[in-house]
Amino acid sequence: MSKAIQAVRGMNDVLPDSIGHWQHVERIARDLLHAYGYREIRFPLLEKTELYARSIGELTDIVEKEMYTFEDRNGDSLTLRPEGTAGCVRAGIEHGLLHNQQQRLWYLGPMFRHERPQKGRYRQFHQFGVEALGIPGPDVDAELVLLSARWWRALNLDGLTLEINSLGTPSVRAAYRENLVAYFESRRGELDEDSLRRLHRNPMRVLDSKNPAMQDVVSGAPSLADALDNESRAHFDQLLELLAGANVSFVVNPRLVRGLDYYTRTVFEWTTDRLGAQSTVCAGGRYDGLVEQLGGRPTPAAGFAIGLERLIELLAIQGAASQPHQPELFVAVAQPTAQAAALQLAERMRDAGWRVTCHCGGSSLKSQLKQADRSGARLALLLGEDELARGQVQVKDLRGAGEQWSVAAGELDGFLRERLEQR
């Protein structure tokens, strides 16, 4: 035991008993994304480190201390993707998908961040990403929000709150940031330790302070909403109107900031109070400058990402049913001499379209039926020397009182269809 190798910290196995949730969520998502005209794109888990440094921002926590970065054998610095947007945009530029075109794209896969694991936060985690590229208006922002809202409905998930805000253009943000720092500097004596640390690093986070003693300083701070340029203001107002018109309820949260530098104008988050400290299930926004920053032509863009582990944890808390893929039939053999015939019988049943588990490995009939019961199969097919001699199969109902029928091999298909297809 002590020699057994364990998984890397923060990287989880998904075992067969819980895979049903994953498959359920993935199936619903694929249908939904296709319904909105989004197409899947796949790109590498590994990219040049520079891609993330340039897009996410050199001074963010992700780039400064959370990336899995190493040199390959050529001496190139490579990084395991900490998020999907950068790779998606890089692929789009590289293959000319963004040249005077609109693209609606989605992807699914693992992301990697070297953080201390805790509930809802892992070093390898999975995201669904949805990106709409080449479309400038608030209408596509609204489409993304509507898509996410429909996602929750499709999963029967409730209790999520939509928070939304506008960060304006990069120059508006830079100017606001300076004002904010100046304001807090003027009241420096009232700031707590946390806030002082954030002051120059990430001044907008100071507004998030949970310290009641800070409320007075925070409420007196200049507001980003007041600083917005006219176009951003209009963009945001139109978006809110579109959402209201589509009956999506939201909370404007003027303090909502995103951790990645590339966001412009719209940012939004779907949050829950049921996941401990990690409340964000889905987050995204507009990133009009990113394509150009990564070497493409100026291209407006917006998107969001959903954390799969968090989503699945929520579904589990809500007790959402996940159907495991159980066999319909279980083939058991009474004597080892019938094993070859049993394998052939199982093959014939699969030809007919049934999900079949065939007993292998030679144990008592009693134990085989026990396995048959646990497998979840509705019917057991019994084959022994007697049945072979008479050209019959015993069919036993495992879900009822244990009724059993002797069925001629030639009539088996029809018999099973009748039994299994009722309900």
Next chain:
RNA sequence: GUGAGCGUAGCUCAGUUGGUUAGAGUCCCGGAUUGUGAUUCCGGUUGUCGUGGGUUCGAGUCCCAUCGCUCACCCCA
């Protein structure tokens, strides 16, 4: 990176002020039924008590270190 809690069988856990060979349930296997599950009864297998050191006549139990897990801070999906 910081802090707190927890590590005993595959799983869930009990284990008294330190005292014999470390237990239960579950799971798995066999039997009661020479060919019949889920219920019942009987029997059986399962352990580096996370690891290393210390105290002691004696350590699962006390002390120290270390590793792992969990939760929280920070940050984020």
